[in-house]
Amino acid sequence: MPQPLDAAAVRRWCRDALDAVGRAREDIDAINVYPVRDGDTGTNLYLTVESAAQAVAAAGTATPTLGQAVRAMAHGALIGARGNSGTILAQLLRGMAEVIADGDEPATADTLRRALRRAAASAYEAVARPVEGTMLTVATAAADAAERAGGTTADVAAAACAGARAALARTPSQLAVLAEAGVVDAGGSGLLAVLDALDAALSGRPPDASIRDRLGRPPAAHGAPERASAPEPAGAPACAPAAGTGRHEYPTHREFPRAVPQxxxxxxxxxxxxxxxxxxxxxxxxxxxxxxxxxxxxxxxxxxxxxxxxxxxxxxxxxxxxxxxxxxxxxGAAPPAxxxxxxxxxxxxxxxxxxxxxxxxxxxxxxxxxxxxxxxxxxxxxxxxxxxxxxxxxxxxxxxxxxxxxxxxxxxxxxxxxxxxxxxxxxxxxxxxxxxxxxxxxxxxxxxxxxxxATRFGEVAVAERQSWTTAGICQAGDVLGLIDGDVAVIGGDLAAVAREVLERMLSAGGELVTLVLGAATGRALADLLEARVRRGHYGVDTVVYEGRQEAPLLIGVE
Incomplete structure (x- = not known):
């Protein structure tokens, strides 16, 4: 039996979407070849939907309004969005929420049509360089199909789902990397799972349990990808029938890679x-x-x-x-394990x-x-x-x-x-x-x-308020020198406190000093401390990193 689009439906939608994406997560990960073959689209979408569902479950009151529920869903997705696909999904949900929250309760079929259109349009605007054959294409096709559909909100949702499913099957013909791998778009597959959950929440039918079997063939694990001559209509849960310049210094004393990856x-x-x-x-x-x-x-x-x-x-x-x-x-371009x-x-x-x-x-x-x-x-x-x-x-x-x-x-x-x-x-x-x-x-x-x-650690910080410390009472603005988590020095000069902390740490010996400069700390402090180590501690090496943390200086002695 068709159900109204109200706060209860939003809760069911989130719950069913989380379940659907969770069941399909590994399969979506396996067909993730665009924009990067990093095999995490399903996981990112799951974590994004999970954050949305948790926000709806905790929304406002025990009986939230429709507006409260959809705003919580959108905010939760925004806060918890992961990866490229999760970020786009968050914007799609936000676009829908902007329309639904301002309409009647329960939402009408026309409200849902406008919400799906707003979602697709806002997602395109959020992406700097939109590409066809992705979840953006699937979202637009869902909005197109919804606008052609008549009937109730359940009918509109079913049409949107069917339109998205057809668009997803066409993604290999729009994006060469998908055709080469013989798969549909992973992000579009996840979006279809979310739309199928909306369809289920409004139609009253149970969510499709067979989604895992219809997500497309994963790319070949070894060798050149096979070219699909006619990709199967994949990526689809079954829908109800359609009605219609910072520069950082990274010294080479440690064995960190020197390559510049993405x-x-x-x-x-x-x-x-x-x-x-x-x-x-x-x-x-x-x-x-x-x-x-x-x-x-x-x-x-x-x-x-x-x-x-x-x-x-x-x-x-x-x-x-x-x-x-x-x-x-x-x-590399090889698919991930x-x-x-x-x-x-x-x-x-x-x-x-x-x-x-x-x-x-x-x-x-x-x-x-x-x-x-x-x-x-x-x-x-x-x-x-x-x-x-x-x-x-x-x-x-x-x-x-x-x-x-x-x-x-x-x-x-x-x-x-x-x-x-x-x-x-x-x-x-x-x-x-x-x-x-x-x-x-x-x-x-x-x-x-x-x-x-084996690494002793120190820190030079600035006191925010008056307080008791292991070195006595400090006042707001005092420079604090901490060793292994305890305040050891209180002073008024950053360089003087840093020198004292370093000398105390080196008094027990050491072979390597690590200096991590804060966001507001100049290189001059590091030069001063390096010179002091060279003069007073023969055989001790020093490395300097620009950490850009809030604390003016972190010190390590190994």
Missing amino acids: YEVIYLLDARDEALPALRARLDALGDSLVVVGGDGLWHVHVHTAEPGGAVEAGIEAGRPHRVRITGLPA PRAARAVVSVLPGDGLAGLCAQAGATTVTADADEPPGGGELAAAILGTRAGEVVLLPNDDALWHAAAAAAEQARAAGVRVAVVPTRSPVQGLAALAVHAAERRFDEDVVAMTAAAG
Whole structure:
């Protein structure tokens, strides 16, 4: 029996979409060949829908209105969007919410038609260089079919789903890379699963359980991809019948790779609307797959670039970026293995260190001082690596509980996870420097833990308020020198405190000093400290990184 498009239908839609995309996740990942063969489209869409569903479940009151429900859905998708496909899906949901929330309750068939059209149009506007044969094409076909349909909201949803299914089957004829691999567009497949869930929520029928069998043939695992002479109409759950320039210094003392690969950079951005044109222009010049979605002061930015630091700095110029994620993309054109052997996820306080660790092969999560990552975000980063074994480096005592919770979530999904108890980013760098994926997992974790434990860590910070410390009472504005997490020095001069902290740390010996400069710290401080090490500590090497974190200076001694 057809159901009204009200708040209850939105809850059913989110629940059914999460279930459908979850069942199809691995198959969508397997046919992910565009824009990058990184095999994570299904996972990214699942995490995006999961965030939307959680937001709807927690919306406002026990009985939210339709407007509250769809706004929560759109906001949840925006906050939790992952990857290129998830970011576009978030904009599609936002476009629908803008129309539905302003209409009658329950929504009419005409409201749903206009919502689907707004969704498609806003998604095209959000993508810097739209390409046909993608989920944008599928979204437009769904809106076209909806506008031709008469009847109830259920009829309109069924028509949109059928139109999307037909468009998805045509994507190999529009995009050569799909035809060569013999698959349909992965993002369009995921969008079709979401539309099928809407159809089910409004028609009263159960969601299609056979979606996994109709997602297209995955690309050949080895050799040249086969060319499909006539691709099967794939990617479809069955629908009801249709009615109708930052420069960072990365010294070579450590064995970090020197290649310049591509990275996926994602962050949320607090910025005014007028700052967006300049941001889009700068990011478009830095890379591709640029998608900027959102509004009302909150934006979700996604770009593929060889300059992750520059991409984050563009966000800093436009407003306040947070929840920054930088992930290395595969360099070759070969399709990815279904699951990588082992990965490292590292939580870092600045984009400079994030770029360095991404070059070393780690997936990075940038910790915002005001909004540290929670267990869910860390679990998403772990699962997003598609690795069977993952080492998590929290690099902060305050993140230990979140890291443990994330590890438990990932283990429940079948991933083997070890949390190395790194208490500072410099300990994380030391652990990553000895990481060797060819070793047995336990041996690798032991080696990384030992390297972290052998690294003393210090920090130079500025007190925000008067408080008691282990070195006495400090006042707001005092310069604090911390060693292994405890305040050891209180002073008024940044350089003097940094020298004192370094001397105390080296008093117990050491072979390598790591200096990580904050966003507002000039190179002169590093030069001063390097000279002091050369004069007073024979045989001790020094490396300097521009971490661009909030703290003026991080120090490690190994």
